[in-house]
Amino acid sequence: MSKVIKCENYSWKGIERKDYKTDTTCYQGVHRFSLLGEQNDEQELNFQTRYFEVKKGGFTSLEYHRHPHSVVIIKGSGSMVLGDEVYKLGLHDVVFISPETLHQFHADNGESLGFICIVDRYRDKPTLPDREYLSKNISNPEVKEKIKQ
């Protein structure tokens, strides 16, 4: 069923603000809003549209997986680990996270970082990197310093 979901200050009418993850993955100060693609009346969508907000000083889990991400920053600024690089992120920057690429978002610029993240409806679960994965894939000192796990 078609609908318009009104937003006021990054809070969407009728959409619950949820914990980022329910397992014990390492992260800090992150919440999620499932905007479209998870409700029963949106089954025609093959993808899900979510909003994540990372509080100042917080970070998402360090992970990789088969499914890709399309990301658009819509609040604040920060940085991210993306493979063996660190990138600064600003308003409306767009990120493509290709399959099996290690990533972690950081609200490390003195403000919150909020972004839309689109994923396939049916997708694999994230993998957390172990020491072997990191030693094989990460050589950049800037990345080594940045990652939290």
Next chain:
Amino acid sequence: MSKVIKCENYSWKGIERKDYKTDTTCYQGVHRFSLLGEQNDEQELNFQTRYFEVKKGGFTSLEYHRHPHSVVIIKGSGSMVLGDEVYKLGLHDVVFISPETLHQFHADNGESLGFICIVDRYRDKPTLPDREYLSKNISNPEVKEKIKQ
């Protein structure tokens, strides 16, 4: 290949600002930016992330199609025809356009209206409504007054 595409004032580095449509569909003051999912190095994405900007006074084409849309307003305000209703749109409002639902965006609030629109990579072409479709599906006088074609 993973990447960060930097944005400055709704213009993305390396992404061409294109005409909204190349056919003779009726629309006014609309441009598109194909952000993710159309390049050769983004073949893993099953969906496309586009940004559309409608200039003050402009409107998108009046159309419907089988594939659904997920939309997030990221600039300005306006309104839209969605089925047999007219909705006001403000910053960060989210829209689900379900299959076969007539829709048209209008930048009719004294400013531009810009939005992210996500669609399946493989999808059907839009259909423009004829008189028969409209007389069958549209009865709301507010919608009748709003639509441009």
